[in-house]
Amino acid sequence: MNLKELAIKLGLSPTTVSRALNGYPEVNAETRERVMAAAQRYNYAPNTRAIRLATGRALAVGHVIPIMTRHEIVNPVFADFIAGAGETYSRQGYDMLLSVVPDDDEDRTYRVLKSRGSVDGVIVHAPRLHDPRIALLTEIGMPFVVHGRATGSTLPYSWLDVNNRRAFLRATEFLLDLGHTRIALVNGLEFMDFAIRRRNGYLEGLAARNIPPDTTLMFSAEMTESAGFRAARQMLALPHPPTAFLVASMISGMGVRRAVEAAGLTLGRDISVIIHDDDLSYLPNGDDVPIFTATRSSVREAGRLVAEMLIDLVNDPAPTPRERLLEAELIIGQSTGPAPKALQ
């Protein structure tokens, strides 16, 4: 059942039917009723392909997921972020287009997305320092919003980010207030923008108390359980081990916990751990009471908001970029406590 057939059945022109369904004013209220009812009855839904061609809009948003050819890691926060963004798209009648491409092919993908008109805009994931995608997208005129920020980028751009620096600063201060002075950082890969900001927050916190940073207590790698385990095991074996860990994610935190327990130490008593919790639905930080003390910020909510920002941007391409900084909460769990006296 298409527009024309429906129009014939109603004894109206396609024009009028189209207008009736799309809420244009130049159609009799009674006629509109009739049209709506018929559309319902015949189960009519306009063909999106035709709408897209006629309007020149894709009614779709692209997410380009680069698969790193080196370390083949799919970002664990991806599923929840997508779920959040997807909620927004469903609500607003947009489609979500996912392109999974080798990371050396990302440029071409954006160009093709643009020239084929497949999407109205894109979301940029996991920005790195001096991220080249910002210049590329600006150049080809593709609207975009970055989830995160790209330190070092000179062009203006729209973004939504968590205040990672502040989150890790607060976490550091919290540990310092508990009497910890040997605080380790188990960070993500430090070419990622968020990781840099977190490190900066950590360093800032230490500096404010005149504690010189100790590179043996600073670790950076992919946020896997194993990496967290290795980092913590290694640091706990130091002659002057840390009494607290600041950890980049729930998953690495589980590795850290394993190392702590393997060393015969007790979490929250001998060793304090604060993680960053993206509030992933399949990795809840405990049920009622949180397992880990954490800086928490829902990546799903971020997905919802970023998607909204992009749709706004597409519908009203204002010259001034949209920016939004979310604060992470610091939630207290069972993994932190006062620094052990013996080591203070």
Added chain:
Amino acid sequence: MNLKELAIKLGLSPTTVSRALNGYPEVNAETRERVMAAAQRYNYAPNTRAIRLATGRALAVGHVIPIMTRHEIVNPVFADFIAGAGETYSRQGYDMLLSVVPDDDEDRTYRVLKSRGSVDGVIVHAPRLHDPRIALLTEIGMPFVVHGRATGSTLPYSWLDVNNRRAFLRATEFLLDLGHTRIALVNGLEFMDFAIRRRNGYLEGLAARNIPPDTTLMFSAEMTESAGFRAARQMLALPHPPTAFLVASMISGMGVRRAVEAAGLTLGRDISVIIHDDDLSYLPNGDDVPIFTATRSSVREAGRLVAEMLIDLVNDPAPTPRERLLEAELIIGQSTGPAPKALQ
């Protein structure tokens, strides 16, 4: 730059240019060269919206992700599965359309996807017993492939599944061979088809050795770390506790491990654990040597294959459904060992 403009620049008709680019035979080799070169030079890419309308094909595959309104869990294997499927789509020139919808709205979503012509087919995720989606999709004539199977469904349908029954049967046998007789099952939600099959494999393994199943050793819940922890803690506190656990996922396995260690027991010595490992890229089961003994099957590879099956199906709607059963490997890690003598 569109077809017409390109045709004018070349002094040819749009027909010829279209045919040249699409490899039709009725065009001079020399002319084709010229057209290809010009397309390259002017950076011409055909507008997908027009192609879709003209051909009546969506050149897109849909993935409908139901967000359960109750327990808001996004499937953790989702990201890797999507990554795998996405690789296939990129390779074959298809778009991947993701719809995130409340689970009570899934039906409507499929109908709309069909009547609007947004996709050529869909992948059905996470089938349950008697899954109603199979009848629905068959009824509305939407090509689909199920990732998994739906026990109880009477209609024929195409699917790709891991032999979950066999995997858990083998894992059970492996534990039995090690002398374990008190084997616990920490399963996923048992309205999910894969969970039922795993339980069946487990029960079959026990039955073959004349071990009656013990319901106090059978647990079923969402596959979270906390759920795994709770299940194991509870079972380990039993008067006659298990010496081995069969666990549905890496994540629940981590919870089980935590409970084991919290009970002062050692994994692989006092307690054996076998997990099912979906080979998620962000949750590797150890680096070089596996942490957990596991039944392993790459969900990413499954994604690649399911997507291929669907595209085949769309391009050649054969009457006989396509079926494919993958076997899981049993890989030996550090989490299993002979049953402790004292408890045997």
Added chain:
DNA sequence: AATCACTTCCAAACCGCTTTGGATATTATA
């Protein structure tokens, strides 16, 4: 030289919608 079979190209219809530019009927205004 006429006919036939290819080869190579093109004009025009079509996909299903939106949107422009009227046309017609109805009501208000002078």
Added chain:
DNA sequence: TATAATATCCAAAGCGGTTTGGAAGTGATT
């Protein structure tokens, strides 16, 4: 009552491709 304004509807022209049904040219065949 004539005219202007308004309400309501429609024909037709896109949107940018694909595809059908020739047409013209070329070389081979009779």
